[in-house]
Amino acid sequence: MGDEDWEAEIIKPHISSYVPVFEKDRYSSGANGDTFNRTPASSSEMGDGSSRRDHFMRSGFASGRSLGNRDPGESNKRENTSTVGGFGVGKSFGNRGFSNNKFEEGDSSGFWRGYQDGNDSEALGSSRRGGRGSFRGCRGGFGRGSPNSDYEQDEGTQRSGGIFGSRRSALSGAGNGDTFQSRSGGGSGRGGYKGLNEEVITGSGKNSWKSEAEGGESGDTQGPKVTYIPPPPPEDEDSIFAHYQTGINFDKYDTILVEVSGHDPPPAILTFEEANLCQTLNNNIAKAGYTKLTPVQKYSIPIIQGGRDLMACAQTGSGKTAAFLLPILAHMMRDGITASRFKELQEPECIIVAPTRELINQIYLEARKFSFGTCVRAVVTYGGTQLGHSIRQIVQGCNILCATPGRLMDVIGKEKIGLRQVKYLVLDEADRMLDMGFGPEMKKLISCPGMPSKEQRQTLMFSATFPEEIQRLAGEFLKSNYLFVAVGQVGGACRDVQQTILQVGQYSKREKLVEILRNIGDERTMVFVETKKKADFIATFLCQEKISTTSIHGDREQREREQALGDFRCGKCPVLVATSVAARGLDIENVQHVINFDLPSTIDEYVHRIGRTGRCGNTGRAISFFDLESDSQLAQPLVKVLSDAQQDVPAWLEEIAFSTYGPGFSGNARGNVFASVDTRKNYHGKSSLNTAGFSSTQAPNPVDDESWD
Numbered sequence: 001m002g003d004e005d006w007e008a009e010i011i012k013p014h015i016s017s018y019v020p021v022f023e024k025d026r027y028s029s030g031a032n033g034d035t036f037n038r039t040p041a042s043s044s045e046m047g048d049g050s051s052r053r054d055h056f057m058r059s060g061f062a063s064g065r066s067l068g069n070r071d072p073g074e075s076n077k078r079e080n081t082s083t084v085g086g087f088g089v090g091k092s093f094g095n096r097g098f099s100n101n102k103f104e105e106g107d108s109s110g111f112w113r114g115y116q117d118g119n120d121s122e123a124l125g126s127s128r129r130g131g132r133g134s135f136r137g138c139r140g141g142f143g144r145g146s147p148n149s150d151y152e153q154d155e156g157t158q159r160s161g162g163i164f165g166s167r168r169s170a171l172s173g174a175g176n177g178d179t180f181q182s183r184s185g186g187g188s189g190r191g192g193y194k195g196l197n198e199e200v201i202t203g204s205g206k207n208s209w210k211s212e213a214e215g216g217e218s219g220d221t222q223g224p225k226v227t228y229i230p231p232p233p234p235e236d237e238d239s240i241f242a243h244y245q246t247g248i249n250f251d252k253y254d255t256i257l258v259e260v261s262g263h264d265p266p267p268a269i270l271t272f273e274e275a276n277l278c279q280t281l282n283n284n285i286a287k288a289g290y291t292k293l294t295p296v297q298k299y300s301i302p303i304i305q306g307g308r309d310l311m312a313c314a315q316t317g318s319g320k321t322a323a324f325l326l327p328i329l330a331h332m333m334r335d336g337i338t339a340s341r342f343k344e345l346q347e348p349e350c351i352i353v354a355p356t357r358e359l360i361n362q363i364y365l366e367a368r369k370f371s372f373g374t375c376v377r378a379v380v381t382y383g384g385t386q387l388g389h390s391i392r393q394i395v396q397g398c399n400i401l402c403a404t405p406g407r408l409m410d411v412i413g414k415e416k417i418g419l420r421q422v423k424y425l426v427l428d429e430a431d432r433m434l435d436m437g438f439g440p441e442m443k444k445l446i447s448c449p450g451m452p453s454k455e456q457r458q459t460l461m462f463s464a465t466f467p468e469e470i471q472r473l474a475g476e477f478l479k480s481n482y483l484f485v486a487v488g489q490v491g492g493a494c495r496d497v498q499q500t501i502l503q504v505g506q507y508s509k510r511e512k513l514v515e516i517l518r519n520i521g522d523e524r525t526m527v528f529v530e531t532k533k534k535a536d537f538i539a540t541f542l543c544q545e546k547i548s549t550t551s552i553h554g555d556r557e558q559r560e561r562e563q564a565l566g567d568f569r570c571g572k573c574p575v576l577v578a579t580s581v582a583a584r585g586l587d588i589e590n591v592q593h594v595i596n597f598d599l600p601s602t603i604d605e606y607v608h609r610i611g612r613t614g615r616c617g618n619t620g621r622a623i624s625f626f627d628l629e630s631d632s633q634l635a636q637p638l639v640k641v642l643s644d645a646q647q648d649v650p651a652w653l654e655e656i657a658f659s660t661y662g663p664g665f666s667g668n669a670r671g672n673v674f675a676s677v678d679t680r681k682n683y684h685g686k687s688s689l690n691t692a693g694f695s696s697t698q699a700p701n702p703v704d705d706e707s708w709d
């Protein structure tokens, strides 16, 4: 197959209407079938659906030779002959890559090689459209608003009004085509705004995951109607407070060194009682199974309660969400904040942003849990869902708005959200929110009319990784005397994850993966790959190997993504193949293994990915395939992450690390190193202490802060 053929394939819209072998057809009987207008007769849906299926059949399973040799009319023929949701059923591909439910290695390797030959770029930007992706789609609420709302219509047709009418053009740059960088591209293509109601995307070399973050609409005029309304989350108390157990290493958190820098930090607290929270909140905390604070909570809660801005860095799975939610809610409850229904303009006291739909929804569920039984109301909104639905939720009362950036700007633009009352602005995964993908959107947010200045609001940033340059950018958002809390090594991996790096070449990866998964059995495993296309390919391959698998990535429909995560969570599909869209923040019980089928381009990304296991004191395992041909640039930071986390470092990896860059290499490529401390070098005072918590050293006068800005 020539590259051109492959390219011709790859730019086709919609590649991933993929339902694994062991899943039922969900299109016809989705949980939310009554609200999801997947009308087969609709030209956009039908056309899209058929081309996706066609495309998938061509690209995912066909031999290299056959790719790209179809005439466009074939998609219709195939639509007529293949059942919706039939992907992964071997028979569907009998005359392509599959025969009688078997994967034809010979043919597929042709494809595989073509795929690997520099053509696995996700250069799909221009052809993407909306309506994709969300986890569970759980929405809370006090019921639905009027179904006759103006906002029932396609989000794509609602763009003209509002104060951000020109947002897209301002941000779209050269369009989306340059935002999906090939793994081998190594470019620094700056992304544009991805499209309607979606987060900003960008690409930087192999770091094409940025485009994955939302998988969304392709523009005002191109995208089909976004009608998806996710089912509301369960309202019963047991479901709201469902949680998993802390692990055997939970108490070891106390031994981690914590460094607080900045002027005059308040002392850490040691217990929930010391936080002096109101009774309802304490009850909710108890019902959530929390009995003991994690280190990031011990330090962050009093800092936030003290009205200080905060940048907090703590390892994956160590309770950062509650670290910001609890003090914010405590404050709101103490002030007697009450949601006010049916106000056309809602003015939340707190805005929380996160980079992916799944993550923001998870944060919302946590906020709903901790505010249970109070008058404080949290609402979530994110792209790929019907804007009208979001607005109906918002107008019923909104004290805490959890949103992805693109959708947040939309609801502000629609003048449904006013910013004047904002006391708290929280950036979860803050390094991601400030990088060149989301940074412009965040800057817009803080300059929106009505948004209190940084002096007037409290800005809180949390992540497990904080590259130095991002810390510097953060200064624009934070008061100069913000505090920096570092729990353990900034950007370090969670020590409860046992990390293994295996040298595996491209062409041996699938075999190795199957071998590992067969040994693992039914234990929940996330398999990370670099591209959306490969996610589908590997997921289907595993299904053919009778390993029950599903997949999540930015090109899957939102309904499909929800279904995939649901099936993974409940164990129905114990293997989830994912792109980096699932790398950050997701807190899924019992994920015992993470496999990096492809290593990511940055070490930060690696840290987040493996952090999907080993959470909250539980142990986990991460196995990464290191391909000498493509992963050498990661050798040195990997060695550092492994040794910092007290993991075995393979001799061969050490050798590569030092032969590639030499011992003096300090790694100044973006993401290849992580900051070890607060980058405000002017601080002389710092504290290093363990989380049993004793007072920290005084920092110098905050005036010193100005000099690093």
Ligand SMILES: Nc1ncnc2c1ncn2[C@@H]1O[C@H](COP(=O)(O)OP(=O)(O)OP(=O)(O)O)[C@@H](O)[C@H]1O
Pocket: 243, 244, 246, 289, 290, 291, 292, 293, 294, 297, 314, 315, 316, 317, 318, 319, 320, 321, 322, 463, 464, 584, 585, 586, 587, 611, 615, 616
């Ligand atoms: N004090 C606590 N006691 C018991 N469980 C806790 C406590 N704090 C948090 N948890 C639980 O630990 C899990 C991980 O928390 P959370 O998702 O907030 O981690 P995180 O630090 O934000 O991780 P990531 O960096 O991956 O986003 C969640 O299931 C949460 O409910």
